[in-house]
Amino acid sequence: MKAFGFNLQKTRTFFIDTRTEPDRTLSRKVPSFRQCMFCGSCAGTCSANSHTPFNILRYNLLFRHGMQEEIADALDACMLCGKCSIVCPRGVNTRAMIMEMRNELQATNDHA
Ligand code: SF4
């Protein structure tokens, strides 16, 4: 086949209104989690994002849509500094959100 300099990728489309079990669980433990409007302020101000590819907004989305395997190790880069919580316009408790994501992923790995 002729090489055009790019490859077709598997679709990354997901439906924003579909709620997964990890999404429900996290919402129960950190209710403000559902207030996120994906503005990106947290990622824009993140200390870890300044020095690494860490992107809390992306991980938030992946977690909601059941794609935890992609963020299992990445979340360790968060230093829990809390800057993201300070700038969040919707009052999302982002540090608690990250801690619960880590707990969920740890529990999943322990049962695997
Ligand atoms: S700053 Fe708050 S509302 Fe904006 S993407 Fe981050 S968690 Fe969501």
Ligand code: SF4
């Ligand atoms: S608590 Fe974590 S995600 Fe939030 S700004 Fe600090 S390093 Fe980034």
